[in-house]
Amino acid sequence: MLERIYRKIKKFDNIYIFGAGKVGKAILEQFMIIYPDIKIKAIIVSDLKNNPLYIYGIPVFEINSINFCKDTVVVLAVYEKHIKEIIEKLTKAECDNIVKVNSIDLDDWETAKEEYECLPEKFLCSQRYVQPYINTLIDLERIKGSDNDKIQESIENKINDLYNxxxxxxxxxxxxxxxxxxxxxxxxxxxxxxxxxxxxxxxxxxxxxxxxxxxxxxxxxxxxxxxxxxxxxxxxxxxxxxxxxxxxxxxxxxxxxxxxxxxxxxxxxxxxxxxxxxxxxxxxxxxxxxxxxxxxxxxxxxxxxxxxxxxxxxxxxxxxxxxxxxxxxxxxxxxxxxxxxxxxxxxxxxxxxxxxxxxxxxxxxxxxxxxxxxxxxxxxxxxxxxxxxxxxxxxxxxxxxxxxxxxxxxxxxxx
Ligand code: SF4
CATH class of the missing domain: 3.20.20 (TIM Barrel)
Structure with a gap:
């Protein structure tokens, strides 16, 4: 299933995943592990409230802050019951290229992940080193009273160093x-x-x-x-x-x-x-x-x-x-x-x-x-x-x- 999506999206310059929940996270993991040549630009959500600001070092943005152009594709990674409503939102935001994830068994993916003898270095770095740093930075910025924009700015200023x-x-x-x-x-x-x-x-x-x-x-x-x-x-x-x-x-x-x-x-x-x-x-x-x-x-x-x-x-x-x-x-x-x-x-x-x-x-x-x-x-x-x-x-x-x-x-x- 992911191969079908991979073939459809690889020609695009700006690749987004819609969904920061369990499905979105599992699809992001699959791209990072199976197709590391695919660069996910960001995760999109309807509302940042109750969502993380970053997943595995990838920023999470609200739909209204994205400028959709011809070279943009969105992989829709949400539960079936939300699909219709989100397609409407994306269409209204003038997003022309949407690829649906038909269904995903989260347990199967967890088991498949365990079979990997060695996960890609970049994924382990994002999961075990970059994201914990980002989470800690978010904690400290929140104590200082920074808003989400300020927090995302501090993280963007740091992200290249984290992968250096x-x-x-x-x-x-x-x-x-x-x-x-x-x-x-x-x-x-x-x-x-x-x-x-x-x-x-x-x-x-x-x-x-x-x-x-x-x-x-x-x-x-x-x-x-x-x-x-x-x-x-x-x-x-x-x-x-x-x-x-x-x-x-x-x-x-x-x-x-x-x-x-x-x-x-x-x-x-x-x-x-x-x-x-x-x-x-x-x-x-x-x-x-x-x-x-x-x-x-x-x-x-x-x-x-x-x-x-x-x-x-x-x-x-x-x-x-x-x-x-x-x-x-x-x-x-x-x-x-x-x-x-x-x-x-x-x-x-x-x-x-x-x-x-x-x-x-x-x-x-x-x-x-x-x-x-x-x-x-x-x-x-x-x-x-x-x-x-x-x-x-x-x-x-x-x-x-x-x-x-x-x-x-x-x-x-x-x-
Ligand atoms: S506390 Fe330490 S030893 Fe125990 S599960 Fe966590 S990492 Fe492993």
Missing amino acids: KKKLDIARLVITLGSKCSLRCKECNNLIPNFVPQRDYDYEKILSSIERLVSLASSVLKCELIGGEPFLTDNLYKILPYLINQSKIHSIEITTNGTIIPRRSYISLLQNPKVRIRISDYGTIVNQVEFISFCKKNHMNYTVLELGKWISPGGVNKRNKNIKDLKREYGKCSSGYLCKTLHENKLFSCSRSASLYELGYMIEKEYVSIDEDTTIDMLKSFFTQGYSFACDYCDLQVKNRKYVDPAIQISKINT
Whole structure:
């Protein structure tokens, strides 16, 4: 079916897809994977409200902002029930060339995608590196109060850099500061109760690794500082001035359980506009009233994360999943896209991966050492890898995920 469409549209200079929903996204994926010579100019929607601004690095525009000319073709990728109405809209907008996608089985496409041993480099780059950067940029622009036009302008100014092989831009870098924690959560994804004794990580290694990453990158949109509990470690107060003073680092988040009141002598650092405190809501397990009123009273930026059910990551044993499952799970996991984690002088695919390796549970050496020999090429290949062995020690994205109450406390460690 796609071959028929490919033959019809390949002669056009301006190729659009109408539809940013599941069908539109699946058709875009198929073009990017099966016919990478087809360049999709943009995705069109009736209304940008409730639609993403970009998909896989391709902009999404409202129909009334497109100038349809003779050399334009639109591939109609929406559910059958919307087709008549959209053809009317396109005809009214003087679009002469419309190609309909007759039907698409989304499950079949998901299965077919898993069969690819290696997805094209450009697709992996768009999916795992460009789009996460765009999403993070959108988050930061929205916090600043920018409108959609301003956001799309900032992204368009950046997009060529993102595809430039010689440049590195990091959407989000998670930095582990130490394993000391005031709680012992049974389902801690980062296995913090398993660290015995709990300790502050080596500050010199953390600092020199961040310096190296910052020297290689053109920008780091977010640095997320995690523990254990970050407010229990001196490393937090030592690293903040450095991160705040780096112009390439756009924002800093500190993820806390809200049990430890920050040290008063460092309040001015925490009040810096680049810094935001993310308070994980642990429901009745933790009384965060004092912490939240401290943030309010001292005019610190903070967000209370919604309390929901947690998904159990399961034990620390190796599951022996096949490569298809590893690809599917890593491809679905937001941590795999946005939580590349710096643990002392090693960069891991997510924070669970860092803990699994540090604790000796994960046997695969799946990390990039950060030192003078680290290159942009090495980091970009790591960012765009198709799967991670860490998912073989994790149930977060398995088909029958187990939902559990958040922050159940334990006295013994997870095995
Ligand atoms: S191990 Fe895999 S599934 Fe688990 S958090 Fe990391 S990337 Fe996600």
